[in-house]
Amino acid sequence: MPTVQVDLDDRSYPVLVENGLLSKTADLLAQHGLSGLRPAIISDEAVSRYHSKTLIESFGAGNSPTLHTVPSGEASKSISQVENLCREMIRAGHDRRSMIIALGGGVVGDLAGFVASIFYRSIPFVQIPTTIVSQVDSSVGGKTGVNVAEGKNLLGAFHQPKLVIVDPETLRTLPAREFHEGFAEAIKHAAIRDAAMLDDLLTIAPQKRDVPADLLARNIAIKARVVESDEYETKDIRALLNFGHTIGHGIEASLPYGQILHGEAISLGIRAALHISEKHSGLQPEHSTRILDLLGHFNLPLTLPESIATATVMEKLSRDKKFKSGKIRFVTLSEIGCAHVIDSVSLSDLEEAIHHLRG
Numbered sequence: 001m002p003t004v005q006v007d008l009d010d011r012s013y014p015v016l017v018e019n020g021l022l023s024k025t026a027d028l029l030a031q032h033g034l035s036g037l038r039p040a041i042i043s044d045e046a047v048s049r050y051h052s053k054t055l056i057e058s059f060g061a062g063n064s065p066t067l068h069t070v071p072s073g074e075a076s077k078s079i080s081q082v083e084n085l086c087r088e089m090i091r092a093g094h095d096r097r098s099m100i101i102a103l104g105g106g107v108v109g110d111l112a113g114f115v116a117s118i119f120y121r122s123i124p125f126v127q128i129p130t131t132i133v134s135q136v137d138s139s140v141g142g143k144t145g146v147n148v149a150e151g152k153n154l155l156g157a158f159h160q161p162k163l164v165i166v167d168p169e170t171l172r173t174l175p176a177r178e179f180h181e182g183f184a185e186a187i188k189h190a191a192i193r194d195a196a197m198l199d200d201l202l203t204i205a206p207q208k209r210d211v212p213a214d215l216l217a218r219n220i221a222i223k224a225r226v227v228e229s230d231e232y233e234t235k236d237i238r239a240l241l242n243f244g245h246t247i248g249h250g251i252e253a254s255l256p257y258g259q260i261l262h263g264e265a266i267s268l269g270i271r272a273a274l275h276i277s278e279k280h281s282g283l284q285p286e287h288s289t290r291i292l293d294l295l296g297h298f299n300l301p302l303t304l305p306e307s308i309a310t311a312t313v314m315e316k317l318s319r320d321k322k323f324k325s326g327k328i329r330f331v332t333l334s335e336i337g338c339a340h341v342i343d344s345v346s347l348s349d350l351e352e353a354i355h356h357l358r359g
């Protein structure tokens with residue numbers, strides 16, 4: 001089975017990738033020394049409808065997990081849902097001998113991981129990602145947290161999972177929009193670290209739900225290697241994974257959460273970052289065009305909705321965690337596969353790049 005090991009001293013864990021793994025969850029937990037903990041599944045209503053039965057049945061009669069669901073969508077990534085889930089788990093008798101299984105996309109993984117980081121002062125958790133965004137990106141690396149009205153992911157903690165179980169078959173039930181949005185993160189990985197992957201991504205038929213396990217594993221390995229070099233984002237290495245996210249997060253937070261999907265906002269953020277890369281890092285326009293064509297292949301948006309005002313995006317992105325002493329550390333490309341963090345991008349460059357998204 002394709003397995004990517006994430007090497008982080010005593011926080012190391014494997015990411016297992018294979019069709020059909022969901023139904024083997026209880027055995028996999030036992031093989032990884034996690035069977036002595038009482039499981040609480042955190043999921044969302046849509047994912048739970050399709051997949052929680054298979055997961056619960058894998059436990060057979062013993063150590064049956066409790067199930068806790070939140071409404072589907074980004075609006076659930078909130079501090080009030082964190083409190084609801086913690087209180088529900090306490091009422092269900094969970095304590096520090098429990099573990100959380102996050103079954104769902106990026107929202108569920110970030111939310112459940114954050115609950116795990118604070119519940120009884122931290123308990124272990126396992127990620128079972130069911131979307132492209134979460135399988136190639138958010139389930140790995142230990143960034144957990146929630147949004148506030150002021151901006152994306154502003155409350156949270158680093159808390160690494162003990163195990164990540166990726167079952168590509170879970171992608172089959174995804175609505176088209178949720179399937180497509182995830183490719184923004186895979187395209188980001190190609191843009192920053194793996195130029196050759198652009199051609200492989202182009203061979204995926206966007207109308208099908210088939211993504212080869214080795215392509216998922218290749219993305220996970222890119223993410224794992226970056227996280228291993230800079231787990232807590234203190235060295236301008238992990239920040240490279242934020243390519244497209246400065247303006248992308250600003251756009252996402254400018255509408256009520258969930259109106260524009262994360263990957264859709266990141267597609268716009270990538271277009272803006274390519275524009276800035278041409279000006280500041282000498283990226284050749286034909287390289288930008290290759291990336292933009294691939295975003296288009298997955299029906300991802302490249303034009304900013306008129307309802308989003310530039311001033312609102314600027315206000316939201318002013319809280320980006322990459323601001324240091326009033327200067328934004330912005331991620332650019334000098335060529336495909338070669339990303340840098342630079343500090344020469346001004347607020348007016350950002351404003352101009354947002355304006356560029358209107359054309």
Ligand SMILES: O=C(O)C(=O)C[C@@H](O)[C@H](O)[C@H](O)COP(=O)(O)O
Binds near residue numbers: 153
């Ligand atoms: O794991 C990371 O590091 C990333 O930046 C991956 C991003 O794709 C992801 O959206 C992440 O959660 C954003 O992190 P943030 O620190 O900008 O909130």
